[in-house]
Structures are given as structure tokens and as C-alpha cells.
Amino acid sequence: MAASAEDVRKSIKSYLLVFGALAVLTVITVAASWLKVSVALAIFIALVIASVKGSLVASVFMHLTGEKATLYWVLIISAFFFLLLVLLPVLQTWETSHLIDQVKP
Amino acid sequence: MSSELLPHTLDAHPVTGMYNGKFGVWLFLASEVMLFGALFSAYILLRTHGDFPTHKETLLNYKIGALNTFLLITSSVTMVMAWASFKLNDPGKGKLYLWITVILSCAFLFIKIKFEYMHKIHEDIIPSTSTFYGIYYCMTGLHGLHILGGVVVMLYFLTVGSGLWNKNQQQFTNRIECTGLYWHFVDLVWIFLFPVFYLL
Amino acid sequence: MSSDHHAHNPGFISKYVFSLDHKVIGVQYTVTSLIFLFFGFSLMMIMRWQLAYPGEAIPLVGGWLGKYLVDNNGVLLPEGYNSLGAMHGTIMVFLGVVPLAVGGFGNYVMPLQIGAPDMAFPKLNMASYWVYFAGGVTMLSSFFVPGGAANSGWTAYPPLSNIANTVGTYPFWNGQTIWLLAMVLLITSSLLGSVNFIVTIMHLRVKGLTMFRLPFFVWAQFVTSFLLLLAFPPLEAAGVLQLMDRVFDTSFFMPSGLVVSGVVQEYSGGGSPLLWQHLFWFLAHPEVYVLILPAIGIVGEIIANNTRRPLWGYKTLVYSVIFLGFMSFVVWAHHMFLTGMGTAMSTFFQTTTMIISIPSVVILTALLLSLWQASIRFTVPMLFALSFLPMFAIGGLTGLPLGLSASDIQLHDTYYVIGHFHYVVAPGTIMALLGGVYFWYPKVTGRKMSTLLGHLHFWPSFVFMNTVFFPMFMVGLAGVSRRLWDQTEYVQGIDVQGWVRMSSWGAWGLGLAQLPFIINFFFSAFAGKKVDANPWKATTLEWAAPSPPPHGNFAEVPVAYRGPYEYSVPNAKEDFHPQHIPDSQVV
Structure with a gap:
């Protein structure tokens, strides 16, 4: 991002805002872990908060909002393969153990 | 060293909108996504596979984890402030912020090693205790190595590499920006590691 | 802009050893990886003796191989056989073909073809070579540690690989651990290289060289780099996990509750051997395309040049390569049909596998159609490129039964599989890469390789490649497992022993057939016929630079005026329009 001095001064304010938001969200995610909810819901809440924090870091600190399409494509492809890598092995083991459960006496 | 630079060492390429170094760092980070992604995939698979302790209260101390999270977030802010200061042509302030970043990350590593690893090892909890601790040591250890790498790079720019500022301000600022991108990514990974290991 | 970002009068060390110049690094990669290729091939020549004449002492070299490989009589030990097998695979793939195709050809040719003065990150480029070199040395050193080199196959499947090589000073100083450390280095090297390639x-x-004016080879390298960038890290992660295990x-x-040799293993347990297979094949299937794509790129360049006409369906080829690269990430578990995968997942992966065969066939068809009605120049590189087409097709077509889980369950882990993937990689990729050496040699040295020695290299290689690998289909269909030290202990192995021997003699013949190449490669560097900058009358930008190109490559920065393969344009002065010459001078 070829930022002018004026742009940089403006963005400093957003850096501090994001810092505040990250600190608050850290407290929230710890607090949320004390909630008496099911494991699945707890995982969901924690991951949502982490994703919000992560996107704040990526879009503001890493200036992702100011980048062009090339970089978005690279990251979208990586994210897609990342999802495949996470989901397919889990699905496979889940299906296999499911089948094993069926044959068990 | 260089009388003439390769194209787009300093200026952004019109199509990608990035200079060489920045594009390179982003591609490297894309590969890091896959590296940590594979480890997260391993974590999920091991966890769903069985024989994986998940009774969180007794496993790790979330207070230390939260403190470290806070340290790393702060270091991310000081890092981006360092870049902004260099960009605004204020190298004194930029260096100060960079030093603060180094100190914060060293504090992170110190706490991690002294109060978490050493403490656990003292209690005879080592990687082979269970798959949970195995993947915990593995992922946080790898993350720690990334922190260490970042500290080395920052110290380089504060000492040996600082002369570049006088020769080519823009190139120096670009390098700080690239360091920053890496640093924020390391922070980002920790943002996911913290809930996954300490809270869930 | 002549870029002299290197020292002005570099000494010998910085000019030829720690050079930042992409051309020197390319040559370093090429020579190192050719040596590794020959070394990896030699391991296989030793294994073929044991297969052809089980239990007989290895002639010539038997006494030299050391106690981890042979017994006192010079007979190959089963553990030694496994070591050689694992190291043959690892060395050929990670130290031979990939560094040659990407590190060697990619580094040397790609920046020239895009008119660049160098790679985007010269220091990173040098680092990637030296990390590769360190990885290679580390890998070779494992032959000398207690217990010998890694012997769990190049796939290093656990739990076997976790409990293998545990003699001696376990856990650090043994073959499998060193294999893992070397792999981490090699992966790091590939990562550095791929970042550099994409940015470059x-x-x-x-100016003027838009993406769709890029030579096909550059496109192939571009997609390959993305595969390396995104597929390698999961193996690095898996390597780290296995290192932790060991x-x-x-x-x-x-x-x-794993039981080994009747003893329950004392582990905390809870692990999953399939986790390794997922992470490994997430890399290793895209890796197959890392091996193939640069070779296809080279074949495309050679065919366009020697048919004197544009590649048939250039854009189709480019889109196919992109699609191929993308799909290669979604097919990995077709290597795992036999692990007890459920039917839903099997169906998913066999569907994606059938889909990925479409772009492969499109590419091959386009290359084949490029030959249609052309007046072909049968130069030595063209012979290699032409031989690539049918042999790669055999490799591809024999893969289809392996992609369908019903037939794969019969064929899995037999010699049929070996025949299949070797047809893709050895008679396919390696023939193409050798063709590439003949094709770009004049650019690198300013001299042509000998045509006579080239023919003496090509024809025997072509015959012996098929002699080695075709019998493997018969052996495999007869049901012989791929990892046996002595297949004649099994009834299905006895009947096919003739085929096995044929294969072995083919391998030794293939080894001999490389002698003309070795002589040619070194001899021509100073005794070959001197040629001008563009001896093949080619159109792409690397031929606009002097041979050999100086630092900074081009006397003046070229401008691209047209696509890469404008051959035989009607009403033109000559039958080729180089990319860098303005229209006013060619029509």
C-alpha cells in the first residue's frame, strides 16, 4: 500500500482501535469459556471470536483491505486448500469409524 | 552493494499492487497457512480420534495463556507503529517501537518457557504424556521458533541492518513492513492457538 | 536497463560457488541433480540384481557396499534392499527430478524467457540451492549411520517408520531420523524457490509480455510453483510430527495398543497412522504434477520449435495446466483406497481422479495435434520430446484402473503401480528433461551437443526404458507385491521371473546408454560445435540473449511484440517471428 503521510497518520488511530478491540475480545473469549454450554457450542463461540480477531489483524495491521485482487486470489486459494486439508481427513475418519460402529456386535 | 536495483524492488507493481518483497512475504505466509493448517488438521483428527484428554481446567493455565496473548497483541501494535513511524520519517520513534516489540516478544518467550514448559516438565508432563501434550508442545514450540525468528530479524534491523535507513529510506521502511507482515501473522496464529489449547 | 546488481569483478568463489546469478545457480542445480539422478538410478541397478538373481552375490560392486547393505558374501540383505528402495525413491523424486525440472530448468530458462535480468530475490535463490545441497548431503550421510539409511519406503508410512531404524544410538543417529531432517531441508529449499518463481x-x-504471451514452459513453472508453495508445508508438518514421534x-x-513382534508398545497411544498418509499424500499427489508439468512445458517448447508451427490450442493448454494444478490438491486419497476408507469418501476421490484425467488428456491431445501435417525437424531434442508423448500416454492410461477403487484394490502395491508411475516419471518426465538439456545446452554454453552421441543416447534409452518398465505391468498383474526382496518365494513370482530378468537387463542397459550422454554433456562444453545465439531458429525471448548470456542477461532490455510461437506466418520473410522483433522488421 503506497500510503501518504496523511494516510499513515489516519491509520494510526485505527491501529489503536483494533488494539482495544483485540484486548476486549481476548477477555470475552476467556469469559465465554466459563459458560456452561455444550462442547460443540463452546468450540463454535471460541472459533468465531478467534476468526474476528484474526480478520482484524489481517485487514488492519497487515493492510489487507488496501491490497489488490492478485493477493486476494492467492489467499483465497490457500484458504480453500486449507479447508480441504482440515475437512477431508476428518470426514474420512468419521465415515470409517461410523462404518466400524455399524459392524461391531 | 547495489548500483541498480531489480524492477519493483521499491515501487509497487501496477497489477499486483505490491513490491517484490511484500509479494514474496505474502506468498511465504500463504505457505505458512498450510503449515499451521496441517497441524491444526492433525489436532482435529487426533482429538476426534479418541484417547485425547480435553478436561481443560487441569491441562494448562489459561491465565498465563491470556497474559501471553495480551503481550503478543501489544507487540503487534508496537510493530505496526514502528512501521508507521519510519513511514512518517521519524526513525528515532520507529526504533523505540521496534525495541518495545523485541522486549515484549522476549517476555512472551520467557513466560512460555519458564512458567509453562519448565513448570510442566517439572511436573513430569512431557510430549509423550499424551497426544494432547504432544501436539501442544509441537505447535506452541513451532510457534515459539517463529517468534524467535522474528526477534532475530528485528534485532538485525536495529543493529547491523540499521545502516540501510541512511542509504535508502524507502527500502528500509519496506523491509520493516515485511517484518511486520510476518509478525502479525505469528500473532494471528497465536490468536487461534490460545483458545484451541487453553480454553476448549 | 542493464542490471549489474552483482559485484563488478567477482572472485571465483562468488562467481561460481556462492553466486547470485540465476544462470549459475541454474547450472549448479542441473549438474547436482543430474548426479543425484544417476546415483539414485545406480541404487536401483543394484536392487535389480537381487530381483533377477535372488540370493546370488552382487557382481562387481558387491564387496564395496558395506555391512548395512550386503552380507559377508556380497548378497544384498533384506534390510539393505529396503534401504536402497526407500533411498531410490526419495533421491529420484526430491533430489533428482524436482531440482532438475524446477531448480535447474526453471532457474535458468524462466527468467530469460520473460526477459528479466535475474530472479526477483537473488540471495533467496542462492539460499535455496545451498539448502537443497545441505539436504542432499544430509540424505546421503544416512547411508553411513548405524543401521543404514531409512528403510521404510519413500512414503515413510508409520507405524513402521516410527519403529524402524531403531538400532544403534536411537533416537537421533539413525537413518529414518536423518531422512526426516533432510526432508525438512529439502522442503524449505523448495519453498524459497517457489516464492521466488511466482514473484519473478x-x-x-x-514490457509487452502479457500473461497470455508467456511461453508455455513459463506457465508450467508458474503452476508448479504454486503446487510447491501450498502442498509442501503439510509434509513439513507431518515430518515434524514424525520427528517428535521418533x-x-x-x-x-x-x-x-500397538503390538510389534508380540510385544505391546509402550506409548501413550491415541495416534492415527492415517494422519500421516493424509498429510503425506496431500503433498505427494501435487508432487506428481510438480514432476510432470515442467516436463510438459519443455516438450511444448521443443515441439513448437521443431514443428515450425504454433502449439495447437495454446490457451487450452494453459487453462488445462491451471485446472490440473488446482485439481491435483483434491485427489490425494486415491492413494489410500486400501486403508478401509468408507464408500462415500472413495466415491468422492475416484470422481475427482477421473476429472483430473481430462485436462491431462487435453494437454496430450493438443501436443499430438501440434504434430499434425507439420514438417517436423527430427533434431535430438525433438526425438526426446516425441518419445515423451506415447510413453507418457501409457503412464497416464495405466493410471485409470488405479484411480477406480474396485480395480485399485486388486492392483494396489503390486508392480503394476511401479510400472504406472515410472512410465509417467521416467520414460515421461526424465526423457523430456533430457530433451531439454539438449535443447537449451547451446544457450548455456554457446556450443551444441554432438548429434551422433545424442542419437547413441536416445535410441538405446528409448528401447531400454520400455524394456525396464513394460514387463512390470505383467509382473504386477500376476500379483507380485512391489516391496519383495525375493519374489520367487511366492508362487506367483516364479512364473514371471523371465519378465523380472528382462526388466533388470533393461535397467543395466539403460545405465550403459547414459554413457554417451555423460561424455556428450562434459565434452561438448569445450569441444562442441560453436553456434550463434539462436541455433534452433526459435521465437521465445531466451534466444534474444547472447549465448551464454552475460550478467544481467540482455544487452538491451527486450520488448515482447507478440505471442510465443509465431512460426510459419504467411507472407513473412522467415518462417519464425521472434517475440522481441518489431512487426516492421519481420513482415
């Missing part, structure tokens, strides 16, 4: 191709193209006794890949 995106940022350093000369060194710190974790149990990521050790299931609960």
Missing part, C-alpha cells in the same frame, strides 16, 4: 513471473516480465516418543501416528 508476476513482477519481472518485460525423538520425543510422542504417539501422533501410534495407535493405542
Whole structure:
């Protein structure tokens, strides 16, 4: 991002805002872990908060909002393969153990 | 060293909108996504596979984890402030912020090693205790190595590499920006590691 | 702009050893990887003796191989056989073909083809070579540690690989652990290289060279780099996990209650051997395309040049390569049909596998159609490129039964599989890469390789390649497993022993057939016929630079005026329009 001095001064304010938001969200995610909810819901809440924090870091600190399409494509492809890598092995083991459960006496 | 630079060492390429170094760092980070992604995939698979302790209260101390999270977030802010200061042509302030970043990350590593690893090892909890601790040591250890790498790079720019500022301000600022991108990514990974290991 | 970002009068060390110049690094990669290729091939020549004449002492070299490989009589030990097998695979793939195709050809040719003065990150480029070199040395050193080199196959499947090589000073000083450390180095090297390639191709193209004016080879390298960038890290992660398993006794890949030789293993358990297979094949299937794509790129360049006409369906080829690269990430578990995968997942992966065969066939068809009605120049590189087409087709077509889970369950882990993937990689990729050496040799040295020696290299290689690998289909269909030290202990192995021997004699013949190449390669560098900058009358930008190109490559920065393969344009002065010559001078 070829930022002018004026742009940089403006963005400093957003850096501090994001810092505040990250600190608050850290407290929230710890607090949320004390909630008496099911494991699945707890995982969901924690991951949502982490994703919000992560996107704040990526879009503001890493200036992702100011980048062009090339970089978005690279990251979208990586994210897609990342999802495949996470989901397919889990699905496979889940299906296999499911089948094993069926044959068990 | 260089009388003439390769194209787009300093200026952004019109199509990608990035200079060489920045594009390179982003591609490297894309590969890091896959590296940590594979480890997260391993974590999920091991966890769903069985024989994986998940009774969180007794496993790790979330207070230390939260403190470290806070340290790393702060270091991310000081890092981006360092870049902004260099960009605004204020190298004194930029260096100060960079030093603060180094100190914060060293504090992170110190706490991690002294109060978490050493403490656990003292209690005879080592990687082979269970798959949970195995993947915990593995992922946080790898993350720690990334922190260490970042500290080395920052110290380089504060000492040996600082002369570049006088020769080519823009190139120096670009390098700080690239360091920053890496640093924020390391922070980002920790943002996911913290809930996954300490809270869930 | 002549870029002299290197020292002005570099000494010998910085000019030829720690050079930042992409051309020197390319040559370093090429020579190192050719040596590794020959070394890896030699391991296989030793294994073929044991297969052809089980239990007989190895002639010539038997006494030299050391106690980890042979017994006192010079007979190959089963453990030694496994070591050689694992190291043959690893060396050929990670130290031979990939560094040659990407590190060698990619580094040397790609920046020239896009008119760049160098790679985007010269220091990173040098680092990637030296990390590769360190990885290679580390890998070779494992032959000398207690217990010998890694012997769990190049796939290093746990739990076997976790409990193998545990003699001696376990956990650090043994073959499998060193294999893992070397792999981490090699992966790091590939990562550095791929970052460099992508940035170079995106940022350093000369004016006028749009993406769709890029030579096909550059496109192939571009997609290959993305595969390396995104597929390698999961193997690095898996390598780290296996290293933890071996060194710190974790149990990521050790299931609960594992019994080895009647003894229950003392691990905390809870691990999953399938986790390794997922992470490994997530790399290793894209890796197949890392091996193939640069070779296809080279074949495309050679065919366009020697048919004197544009590649048939250039854009189709480019889109196919992109699609191929993308799909290669979604097919990996077709290597795992036999692991007890459920039917839904099997169906998913066999569907994606059938889909990925479409772009492969499109590419091959386009290359074949490029030959249609052309007046072909049968130069030595063209012979190699032409031989690539049918042999690669055999490799591809024999893959189809392996992609369908019903037939794969019969064929899995037999010699049929070996025949299949070797047809893709050896008679396919390696023939293409050799063709590439003949094709770009005049650019690198300013001299042509001998045509006579080229024919003496090509024809025997072509015959012996098929002699080695075709019998493997018969052996495999007869049901012989791929990892047997002595297949004649099994009834299905006895009947096919003739085919096995044929294969072995073919391998030794293939080894001999490389002698003309070795002589040619070194001899021509100073005794070959001197040629001008563009001896093949080619159109792409690397031929606009002097031979050999100086530092900074081009006397003046070229501008690209047209697509890469404008051959035989009607009403033109000559039958080729180089990319860098303005229209006013060619029509």
C-alpha cells in the first residue's frame, strides 16, 4: 500500500482501535469459556471470536483491505486448500469409524 | 552493494499492487497457512480420534495463556507503529517501537518457557504424556521458533541492518513492513492457538 | 536497463560457488541433480540384481557396499534392499527430478524467457540451492549411520517408520531420523524457490509480455510453483510430527495398543497412522504434477520449435495446466483406497481422479495435434520430446484402473503401480528433461551437443526404458507385491521371473546408454560445435540473449511484440517471428 503521510497518520488511530478491540475480545473469549454450554457450542463461540480477531489483524495491521485482487486470489486459494486439508481427513475418519460402529456386535 | 536495483524492488507493481518483497512475504505466509493448517488438521483428527484428554481446567493455565496473548497483541501494535513511524520519517520513534516489540516478544518467550514448559516438565508432563501434550508442545514450540525468528530479524534491523535507513529510506521502511507482515501473522496464529489449547 | 546488481569483478568463489546469478545457480542445480539422478538410478541397478538373481552375490560392486547393505558374501540383505528402495525413491523424486525440472530448468530458462535480468530475490535463490545441497548431503550421510539409511519406503508410512531404524544410538543417529531432517531441508529449499518463481513471473516480465504471451514452459513453472508453495508445508508438518514421534516418543501416528513382534508398545497411544498418509499424500499427489508439468512445458517448447508451427490450442493448454494444478490438491486419497476408507469418501476421490484425467488428456491431445501435417525437424531434442508423448500416454492410461477403487484394490502395491508411475516419471518426465538439456545446452554454453552421441543416447534409452518398465505391468498383474526382496518365494513370482530378468537387463542397459550422454554433456562444453545465439531458429525471448548470456542477461532490455510461437506466418520473410522483433522488421 503506497500510503501518504496523511494516510499513515489516519491509520494510526485505527491501529489503536483494533488494539482495544483485540484486548476486549481476548477477555470475552476467556469469559465465554466459563459458560456452561455444550462442547460443540463452546468450540463454535471460541472459533468465531478467534476468526474476528484474526480478520482484524489481517485487514488492519497487515493492510489487507488496501491490497489488490492478485493477493486476494492467492489467499483465497490457500484458504480453500486449507479447508480441504482440515475437512477431508476428518470426514474420512468419521465415515470409517461410523462404518466400524455399524459392524461391531 | 547495489548500483541498480531489480524492477519493483521499491515501487509497487501496477497489477499486483505490491513490491517484490511484500509479494514474496505474502506468498511465504500463504505457505505458512498450510503449515499451521496441517497441524491444526492433525489436532482435529487426533482429538476426534479418541484417547485425547480435553478436561481443560487441569491441562494448562489459561491465565498465563491470556497474559501471553495480551503481550503478543501489544507487540503487534508496537510493530505496526514502528512501521508507521519510519513511514512518517521519524526513525528515532520507529526504533523505540521496534525495541518495545523485541522486549515484549522476549517476555512472551520467557513466560512460555519458564512458567509453562519448565513448570510442566517439572511436573513430569512431557510430549509423550499424551497426544494432547504432544501436539501442544509441537505447535506452541513451532510457534515459539517463529517468534524467535522474528526477534532475530528485528534485532538485525536495529543493529547491523540499521545502516540501510541512511542509504535508502524507502527500502528500509519496506523491509520493516515485511517484518511486520510476518509478525502479525505469528500473532494471528497465536490468536487461534490460545483458545484451541487453553480454553476448549 | 542493464542490471549489474552483482559485484563488478567477482572472485571465483562468488562467481561460481556462492553466486547470485540465476544462470549459475541454474547450472549448479542441473549438474547436482543430474548426479543425484544417476546415483539414485545406480541404487536401483543394484536392487535389480537381487530381483533377477535372488540370493546370488552382487557382481562387481558387491564387496564395496558395506555391512548395512550386503552380507559377508556380497548378497544384498533384506534390510539393505529396503534401504536402497526407500533411498531410490526419495533421491529420484526430491533430489533428482524436482531440482532438475524446477531448480535447474526453471532457474535458468524462466527468467530469460520473460526477459528479466535475474530472479526477483537473488540471495533467496542462492539460499535455496545451498539448502537443497545441505539436504542432499544430509540424505546421503544416512547411508553411513548405524543401521543404514531409512528403510521404510519413500512414503515413510508409520507405524513402521516410527519403529524402524531403531538400532544403534536411537533416537537421533539413525537413518529414518536423518531422512526426516533432510526432508525438512529439502522442503524449505523448495519453498524459497517457489516464492521466488511466482514473484519473478508476476513482477519481472518485460514490457509487452502479457500473461497470455508467456511461453508455455513459463506457465508450467508458474503452476508448479504454486503446487510447491501450498502442498509442501503439510509434509513439513507431518515430518515434524514424525520427528517428535521418533525423538520425543510422542504417539501422533501410534495407535493405542500397538503390538510389534508380540510385544505391546509402550506409548501413550491415541495416534492415527492415517494422519500421516493424509498429510503425506496431500503433498505427494501435487508432487506428481510438480514432476510432470515442467516436463510438459519443455516438450511444448521443443515441439513448437521443431514443428515450425504454433502449439495447437495454446490457451487450452494453459487453462488445462491451471485446472490440473488446482485439481491435483483434491485427489490425494486415491492413494489410500486400501486403508478401509468408507464408500462415500472413495466415491468422492475416484470422481475427482477421473476429472483430473481430462485436462491431462487435453494437454496430450493438443501436443499430438501440434504434430499434425507439420514438417517436423527430427533434431535430438525433438526425438526426446516425441518419445515423451506415447510413453507418457501409457503412464497416464495405466493410471485409470488405479484411480477406480474396485480395480485399485486388486492392483494396489503390486508392480503394476511401479510400472504406472515410472512410465509417467521416467520414460515421461526424465526423457523430456533430457530433451531439454539438449535443447537449451547451446544457450548455456554457446556450443551444441554432438548429434551422433545424442542419437547413441536416445535410441538405446528409448528401447531400454520400455524394456525396464513394460514387463512390470505383467509382473504386477500376476500379483507380485512391489516391496519383495525375493519374489520367487511366492508362487506367483516364479512364473514371471523371465519378465523380472528382462526388466533388470533393461535397467543395466539403460545405465550403459547414459554413457554417451555423460561424455556428450562434459565434452561438448569445450569441444562442441560453436553456434550463434539462436541455433534452433526459435521465437521465445531466451534466444534474444547472447549465448551464454552475460550478467544481467540482455544487452538491451527486450520488448515482447507478440505471442510465443509465431512460426510459419504467411507472407513473412522467415518462417519464425521472434517475440522481441518489431512487426516492421519481420513482415
